[in-house]
Amino acid sequence: MDISTIILYILALVLLIVSFIKDRKKTKMGIKKGWMAFKKILPILIPLFLIVGIILTVISPDMIKFALGENSGVIGVFIGLIVGSISFMPPFVTYPLGVELLEKGAGYPQVAAFVTTLMAVGIVYFTAETKFFGTKSAILRNGLGFIASLIVALVVWGVM
Amino acid sequence: MTMKKIIKNKTLLVGILILLVLSIYDISLGIKSLKSASFQILSMLKIVPPIFLLIGLLDVWVPRETMIKLMGKKSGVLGIVIAFLFGTFAAGPLVGAFPVAMIMLKKGARYANVIFFLMTWASSKLPILFYQSTTMGLKFTIVSNVTLIVVYLVGSLVLEKSFSKKELDALYEHVEEMAK
Numbered sequence: 001m002d003i004s005t006i007i008l009y010i011l012a013l014v015l016l017i018v019s020f021i022k023d024r025k026k027t028k029m030g031i032k033k034g035w036m037a038f039k040k041i042l043p044i045l046i047p048l049f050l051i052v053g054i055i056l057t058v059i060s061p062d063m064i065k066f067a068l069g070e071n072s073g074v075i076g077v078f079i080g081l082i083v084g085s086i087s088f089m090p091p092f093v094t095y096p097l098g099v100e101l102l103e104k105g106a107g108y109p110q111v112a113a114f115v116t117t118l119m120a121v122g123i124v125y126f127t128a129e130t131k132f133f134g135t136k137s138a139i140l141r142n143g144l145g146f147i148a149s150l151i152v153a154l155v156v157w158g159v160m
Numbered sequence: 161m162t163m164k165k166i167i168k169n170k171t172l173l174v175g176i177l178i179l180l181v182l183s184i185y186d187i188s189l190g191i192k193s194l195k196s197a198s199f200q201i202l203s204m205l206k207i208v209p210p211i212f213l214l215i216g217l218l219d220v221w222v223p224r225e226t227m228i229k230l231m232g233k234k235s236g237v238l239g240i241v242i243a244f245l246f247g248t249f250a251a252g253p254l255v256g257a258f259p260v261a262m263i264m265l266k267k268g269a270r271y272a273n274v275i276f277f278l279m280t281w282a283s284s285k286l287p288i289l290f291y292q293s294t295t296m297g298l299k300f301t302i303v304s305n306v307t308l309i310v311v312y313l314v315g316s317l318v319l320e321k322s323f324s325k326k327e328l329d330a331l332y333e334h335v336e337e338m339a340k
Contacts (some may be wrong), residue, residue, distance in 0.1 A: 004251035004287040005207055012210035012217075012223035016299045019217055026220045034216025037259055037339070038208060045255060049204065053197025054178055057189055090203075090253075091288050095295035115296070119283045120308075122254055127171045132258045132338060133265075134331055141275060145282065148311040149311055155307045160299065 044128045052088050052124050059087045061097050068114060069104050076110035077153045084117030084145060088124045110156040116152045120145030176207040207252035219339075227267035235270065240313070243273040247280025248289075257281040265332060266339040272320040331338050 019027040064083055071079050089097070098115045102108065121142050122129070129138035183190025231239040250257065261274045284305050293301040322330070 002251070002287055004285070005210075005247075007249075008207060008210045008214075008251045012213045015217055016213060019221065029219075030216035030220040031213065032211035032216070033219045034214075037215055037263075038212045040338070041259055044171075045167055045204065045326045046201070047169055047175045048255065050172065050175035050179065050193075050197045052200050053195070054175065054182065054193040056196045056200075057193040059180070091291055095292055099295050108300065111296075112300070116283065116304060116308070119288070120279065122282075125255055128255060128258065132262055132335070134334055136323070136327065137275075137319075137331060140322065141278060144275070144312070144315040144319060145279065147280075148283075148308055148315060151311050152304045153308045156300065156303055159303050 044131055048124065048128050055086075055088050059083075061093070061100075064097065064114070065101060065104065068101055068106050068110055072107055072110065072156060076107065077113045077150070077157075078109045080113030080148065080153070081117050081149055084149065085121040085142075086123050087118065088122070089118055091119075094118050102135040107157075108160045109153045112156040113149055113153040116149035117146060120149055191243060194232035204253065204255070207256055210253070210259045211256050211260065215259055218263055218267075221334050222267060224267050227264065229271055231264060231269035231273045234268050235273070235308050239273045241272055244309075247277045248284055248286050250285050251287065254278070254282045262339050265335040270320075271323065271328060271331070272316040275316040275319055276312055279316065280309070281314075283308050 016027065019030060064087070067079055067083055068076065094115055098111045101111050101114070122145075123142070126138055126142065129141070133141075179190055179193055182193060223298065230242055235242075246260070247257070257278050261278055264274050264277065265271070289301060289305065292305075320328075
């Protein structure tokens with residue numbers, strides 16, 4: 001368990017104790033509300049992670065190396081943006097892969113495009129996101145992530 | 161989940177269908193997909209108890225007026241700072257942020273602030289920043305995240321502007337229905 005998860009647990013626990021001391025009835029209601037929210041969201045999450053599992057299997061780091069390693073320049077940036085948008089990867093896989101891509105000869109802007117969209121654009125999350133906030137919001141938020149990633153790639157190109 | 165619910169859940173059906181096709185093509189790919197899906201679910205379940213506990217407590221303890229004051233339409237810089245702090249001190253994947261954002265909206269937080277919170281959670285969580293700087297280098301981490309935060313700030317306001325008042329009202333109504 002990483003440090004941020006531990007902090008999250010400690011925070012939740014401390015607040016729970018404080019809440020319990022202040023008002024037992026309210027605390028019980030809070031726990032019930034949290035549980036209800038979880039039960040409502042679970043049917044959205046299960047299929048999501050099934051698709052994440054499939055994408056993790058089908059789009060392997062080797063494929064990404066192949067797609068990004070050979071292509072430099074503006075085309076490389078766009079390939080990075082698209083591959084990063086459609087794939088899913090936990091951060092502890094993403095950044096070492098980014099380093100490996102750099103060592104293999106990919107440029108910083110191309111790698112920036114890839115790792116940034118990976119975090120900010122989630123095509124796999126899309127259906128879940130529409131259920132929470134509607135289609136327009138989901139499209140626009142992912143669009144913002146995509147444009148922001150493009151700008152990051154350009155800034156990195158200029159600065160590094 | 162009952163059978164009826166599974167059939168109604170289109171994403172699940174699509175997932176199962178892809179999984180079947182993949183397994184017919186190569187059974188080891190199907191097994192590998194299921195394995196990594198269950199690994200993902202397990203790692204998500206680790207952060208579920210504190211997040212939903214916090215959501216529940218937030219719901220009963222923070223009155224709507226307080227949330228409006230802190231993150232609502234007239235909260236200004238304070239709202240942005242709070243959105244940033246909530247996003248950067250987070251843990252877990254972006255899906256974990258959706259229910260938190262939902263409660264924020266339900267309590268009357270400003271849409272632009274909630275989008276800024278979601279984007280910060282997605283890109284600039286503290287643990288990710290540390291990890292990013294040890295792997296990709298400090299310069300890359302600073303350049304990319306400063307750029308991101310500026311773009312997200314402007315972008316969240318532009319996004320809000322693109323919604324008509326009617327659309328925004330419908331969004332808040334939808335969230336309230338979801339958060340019941």
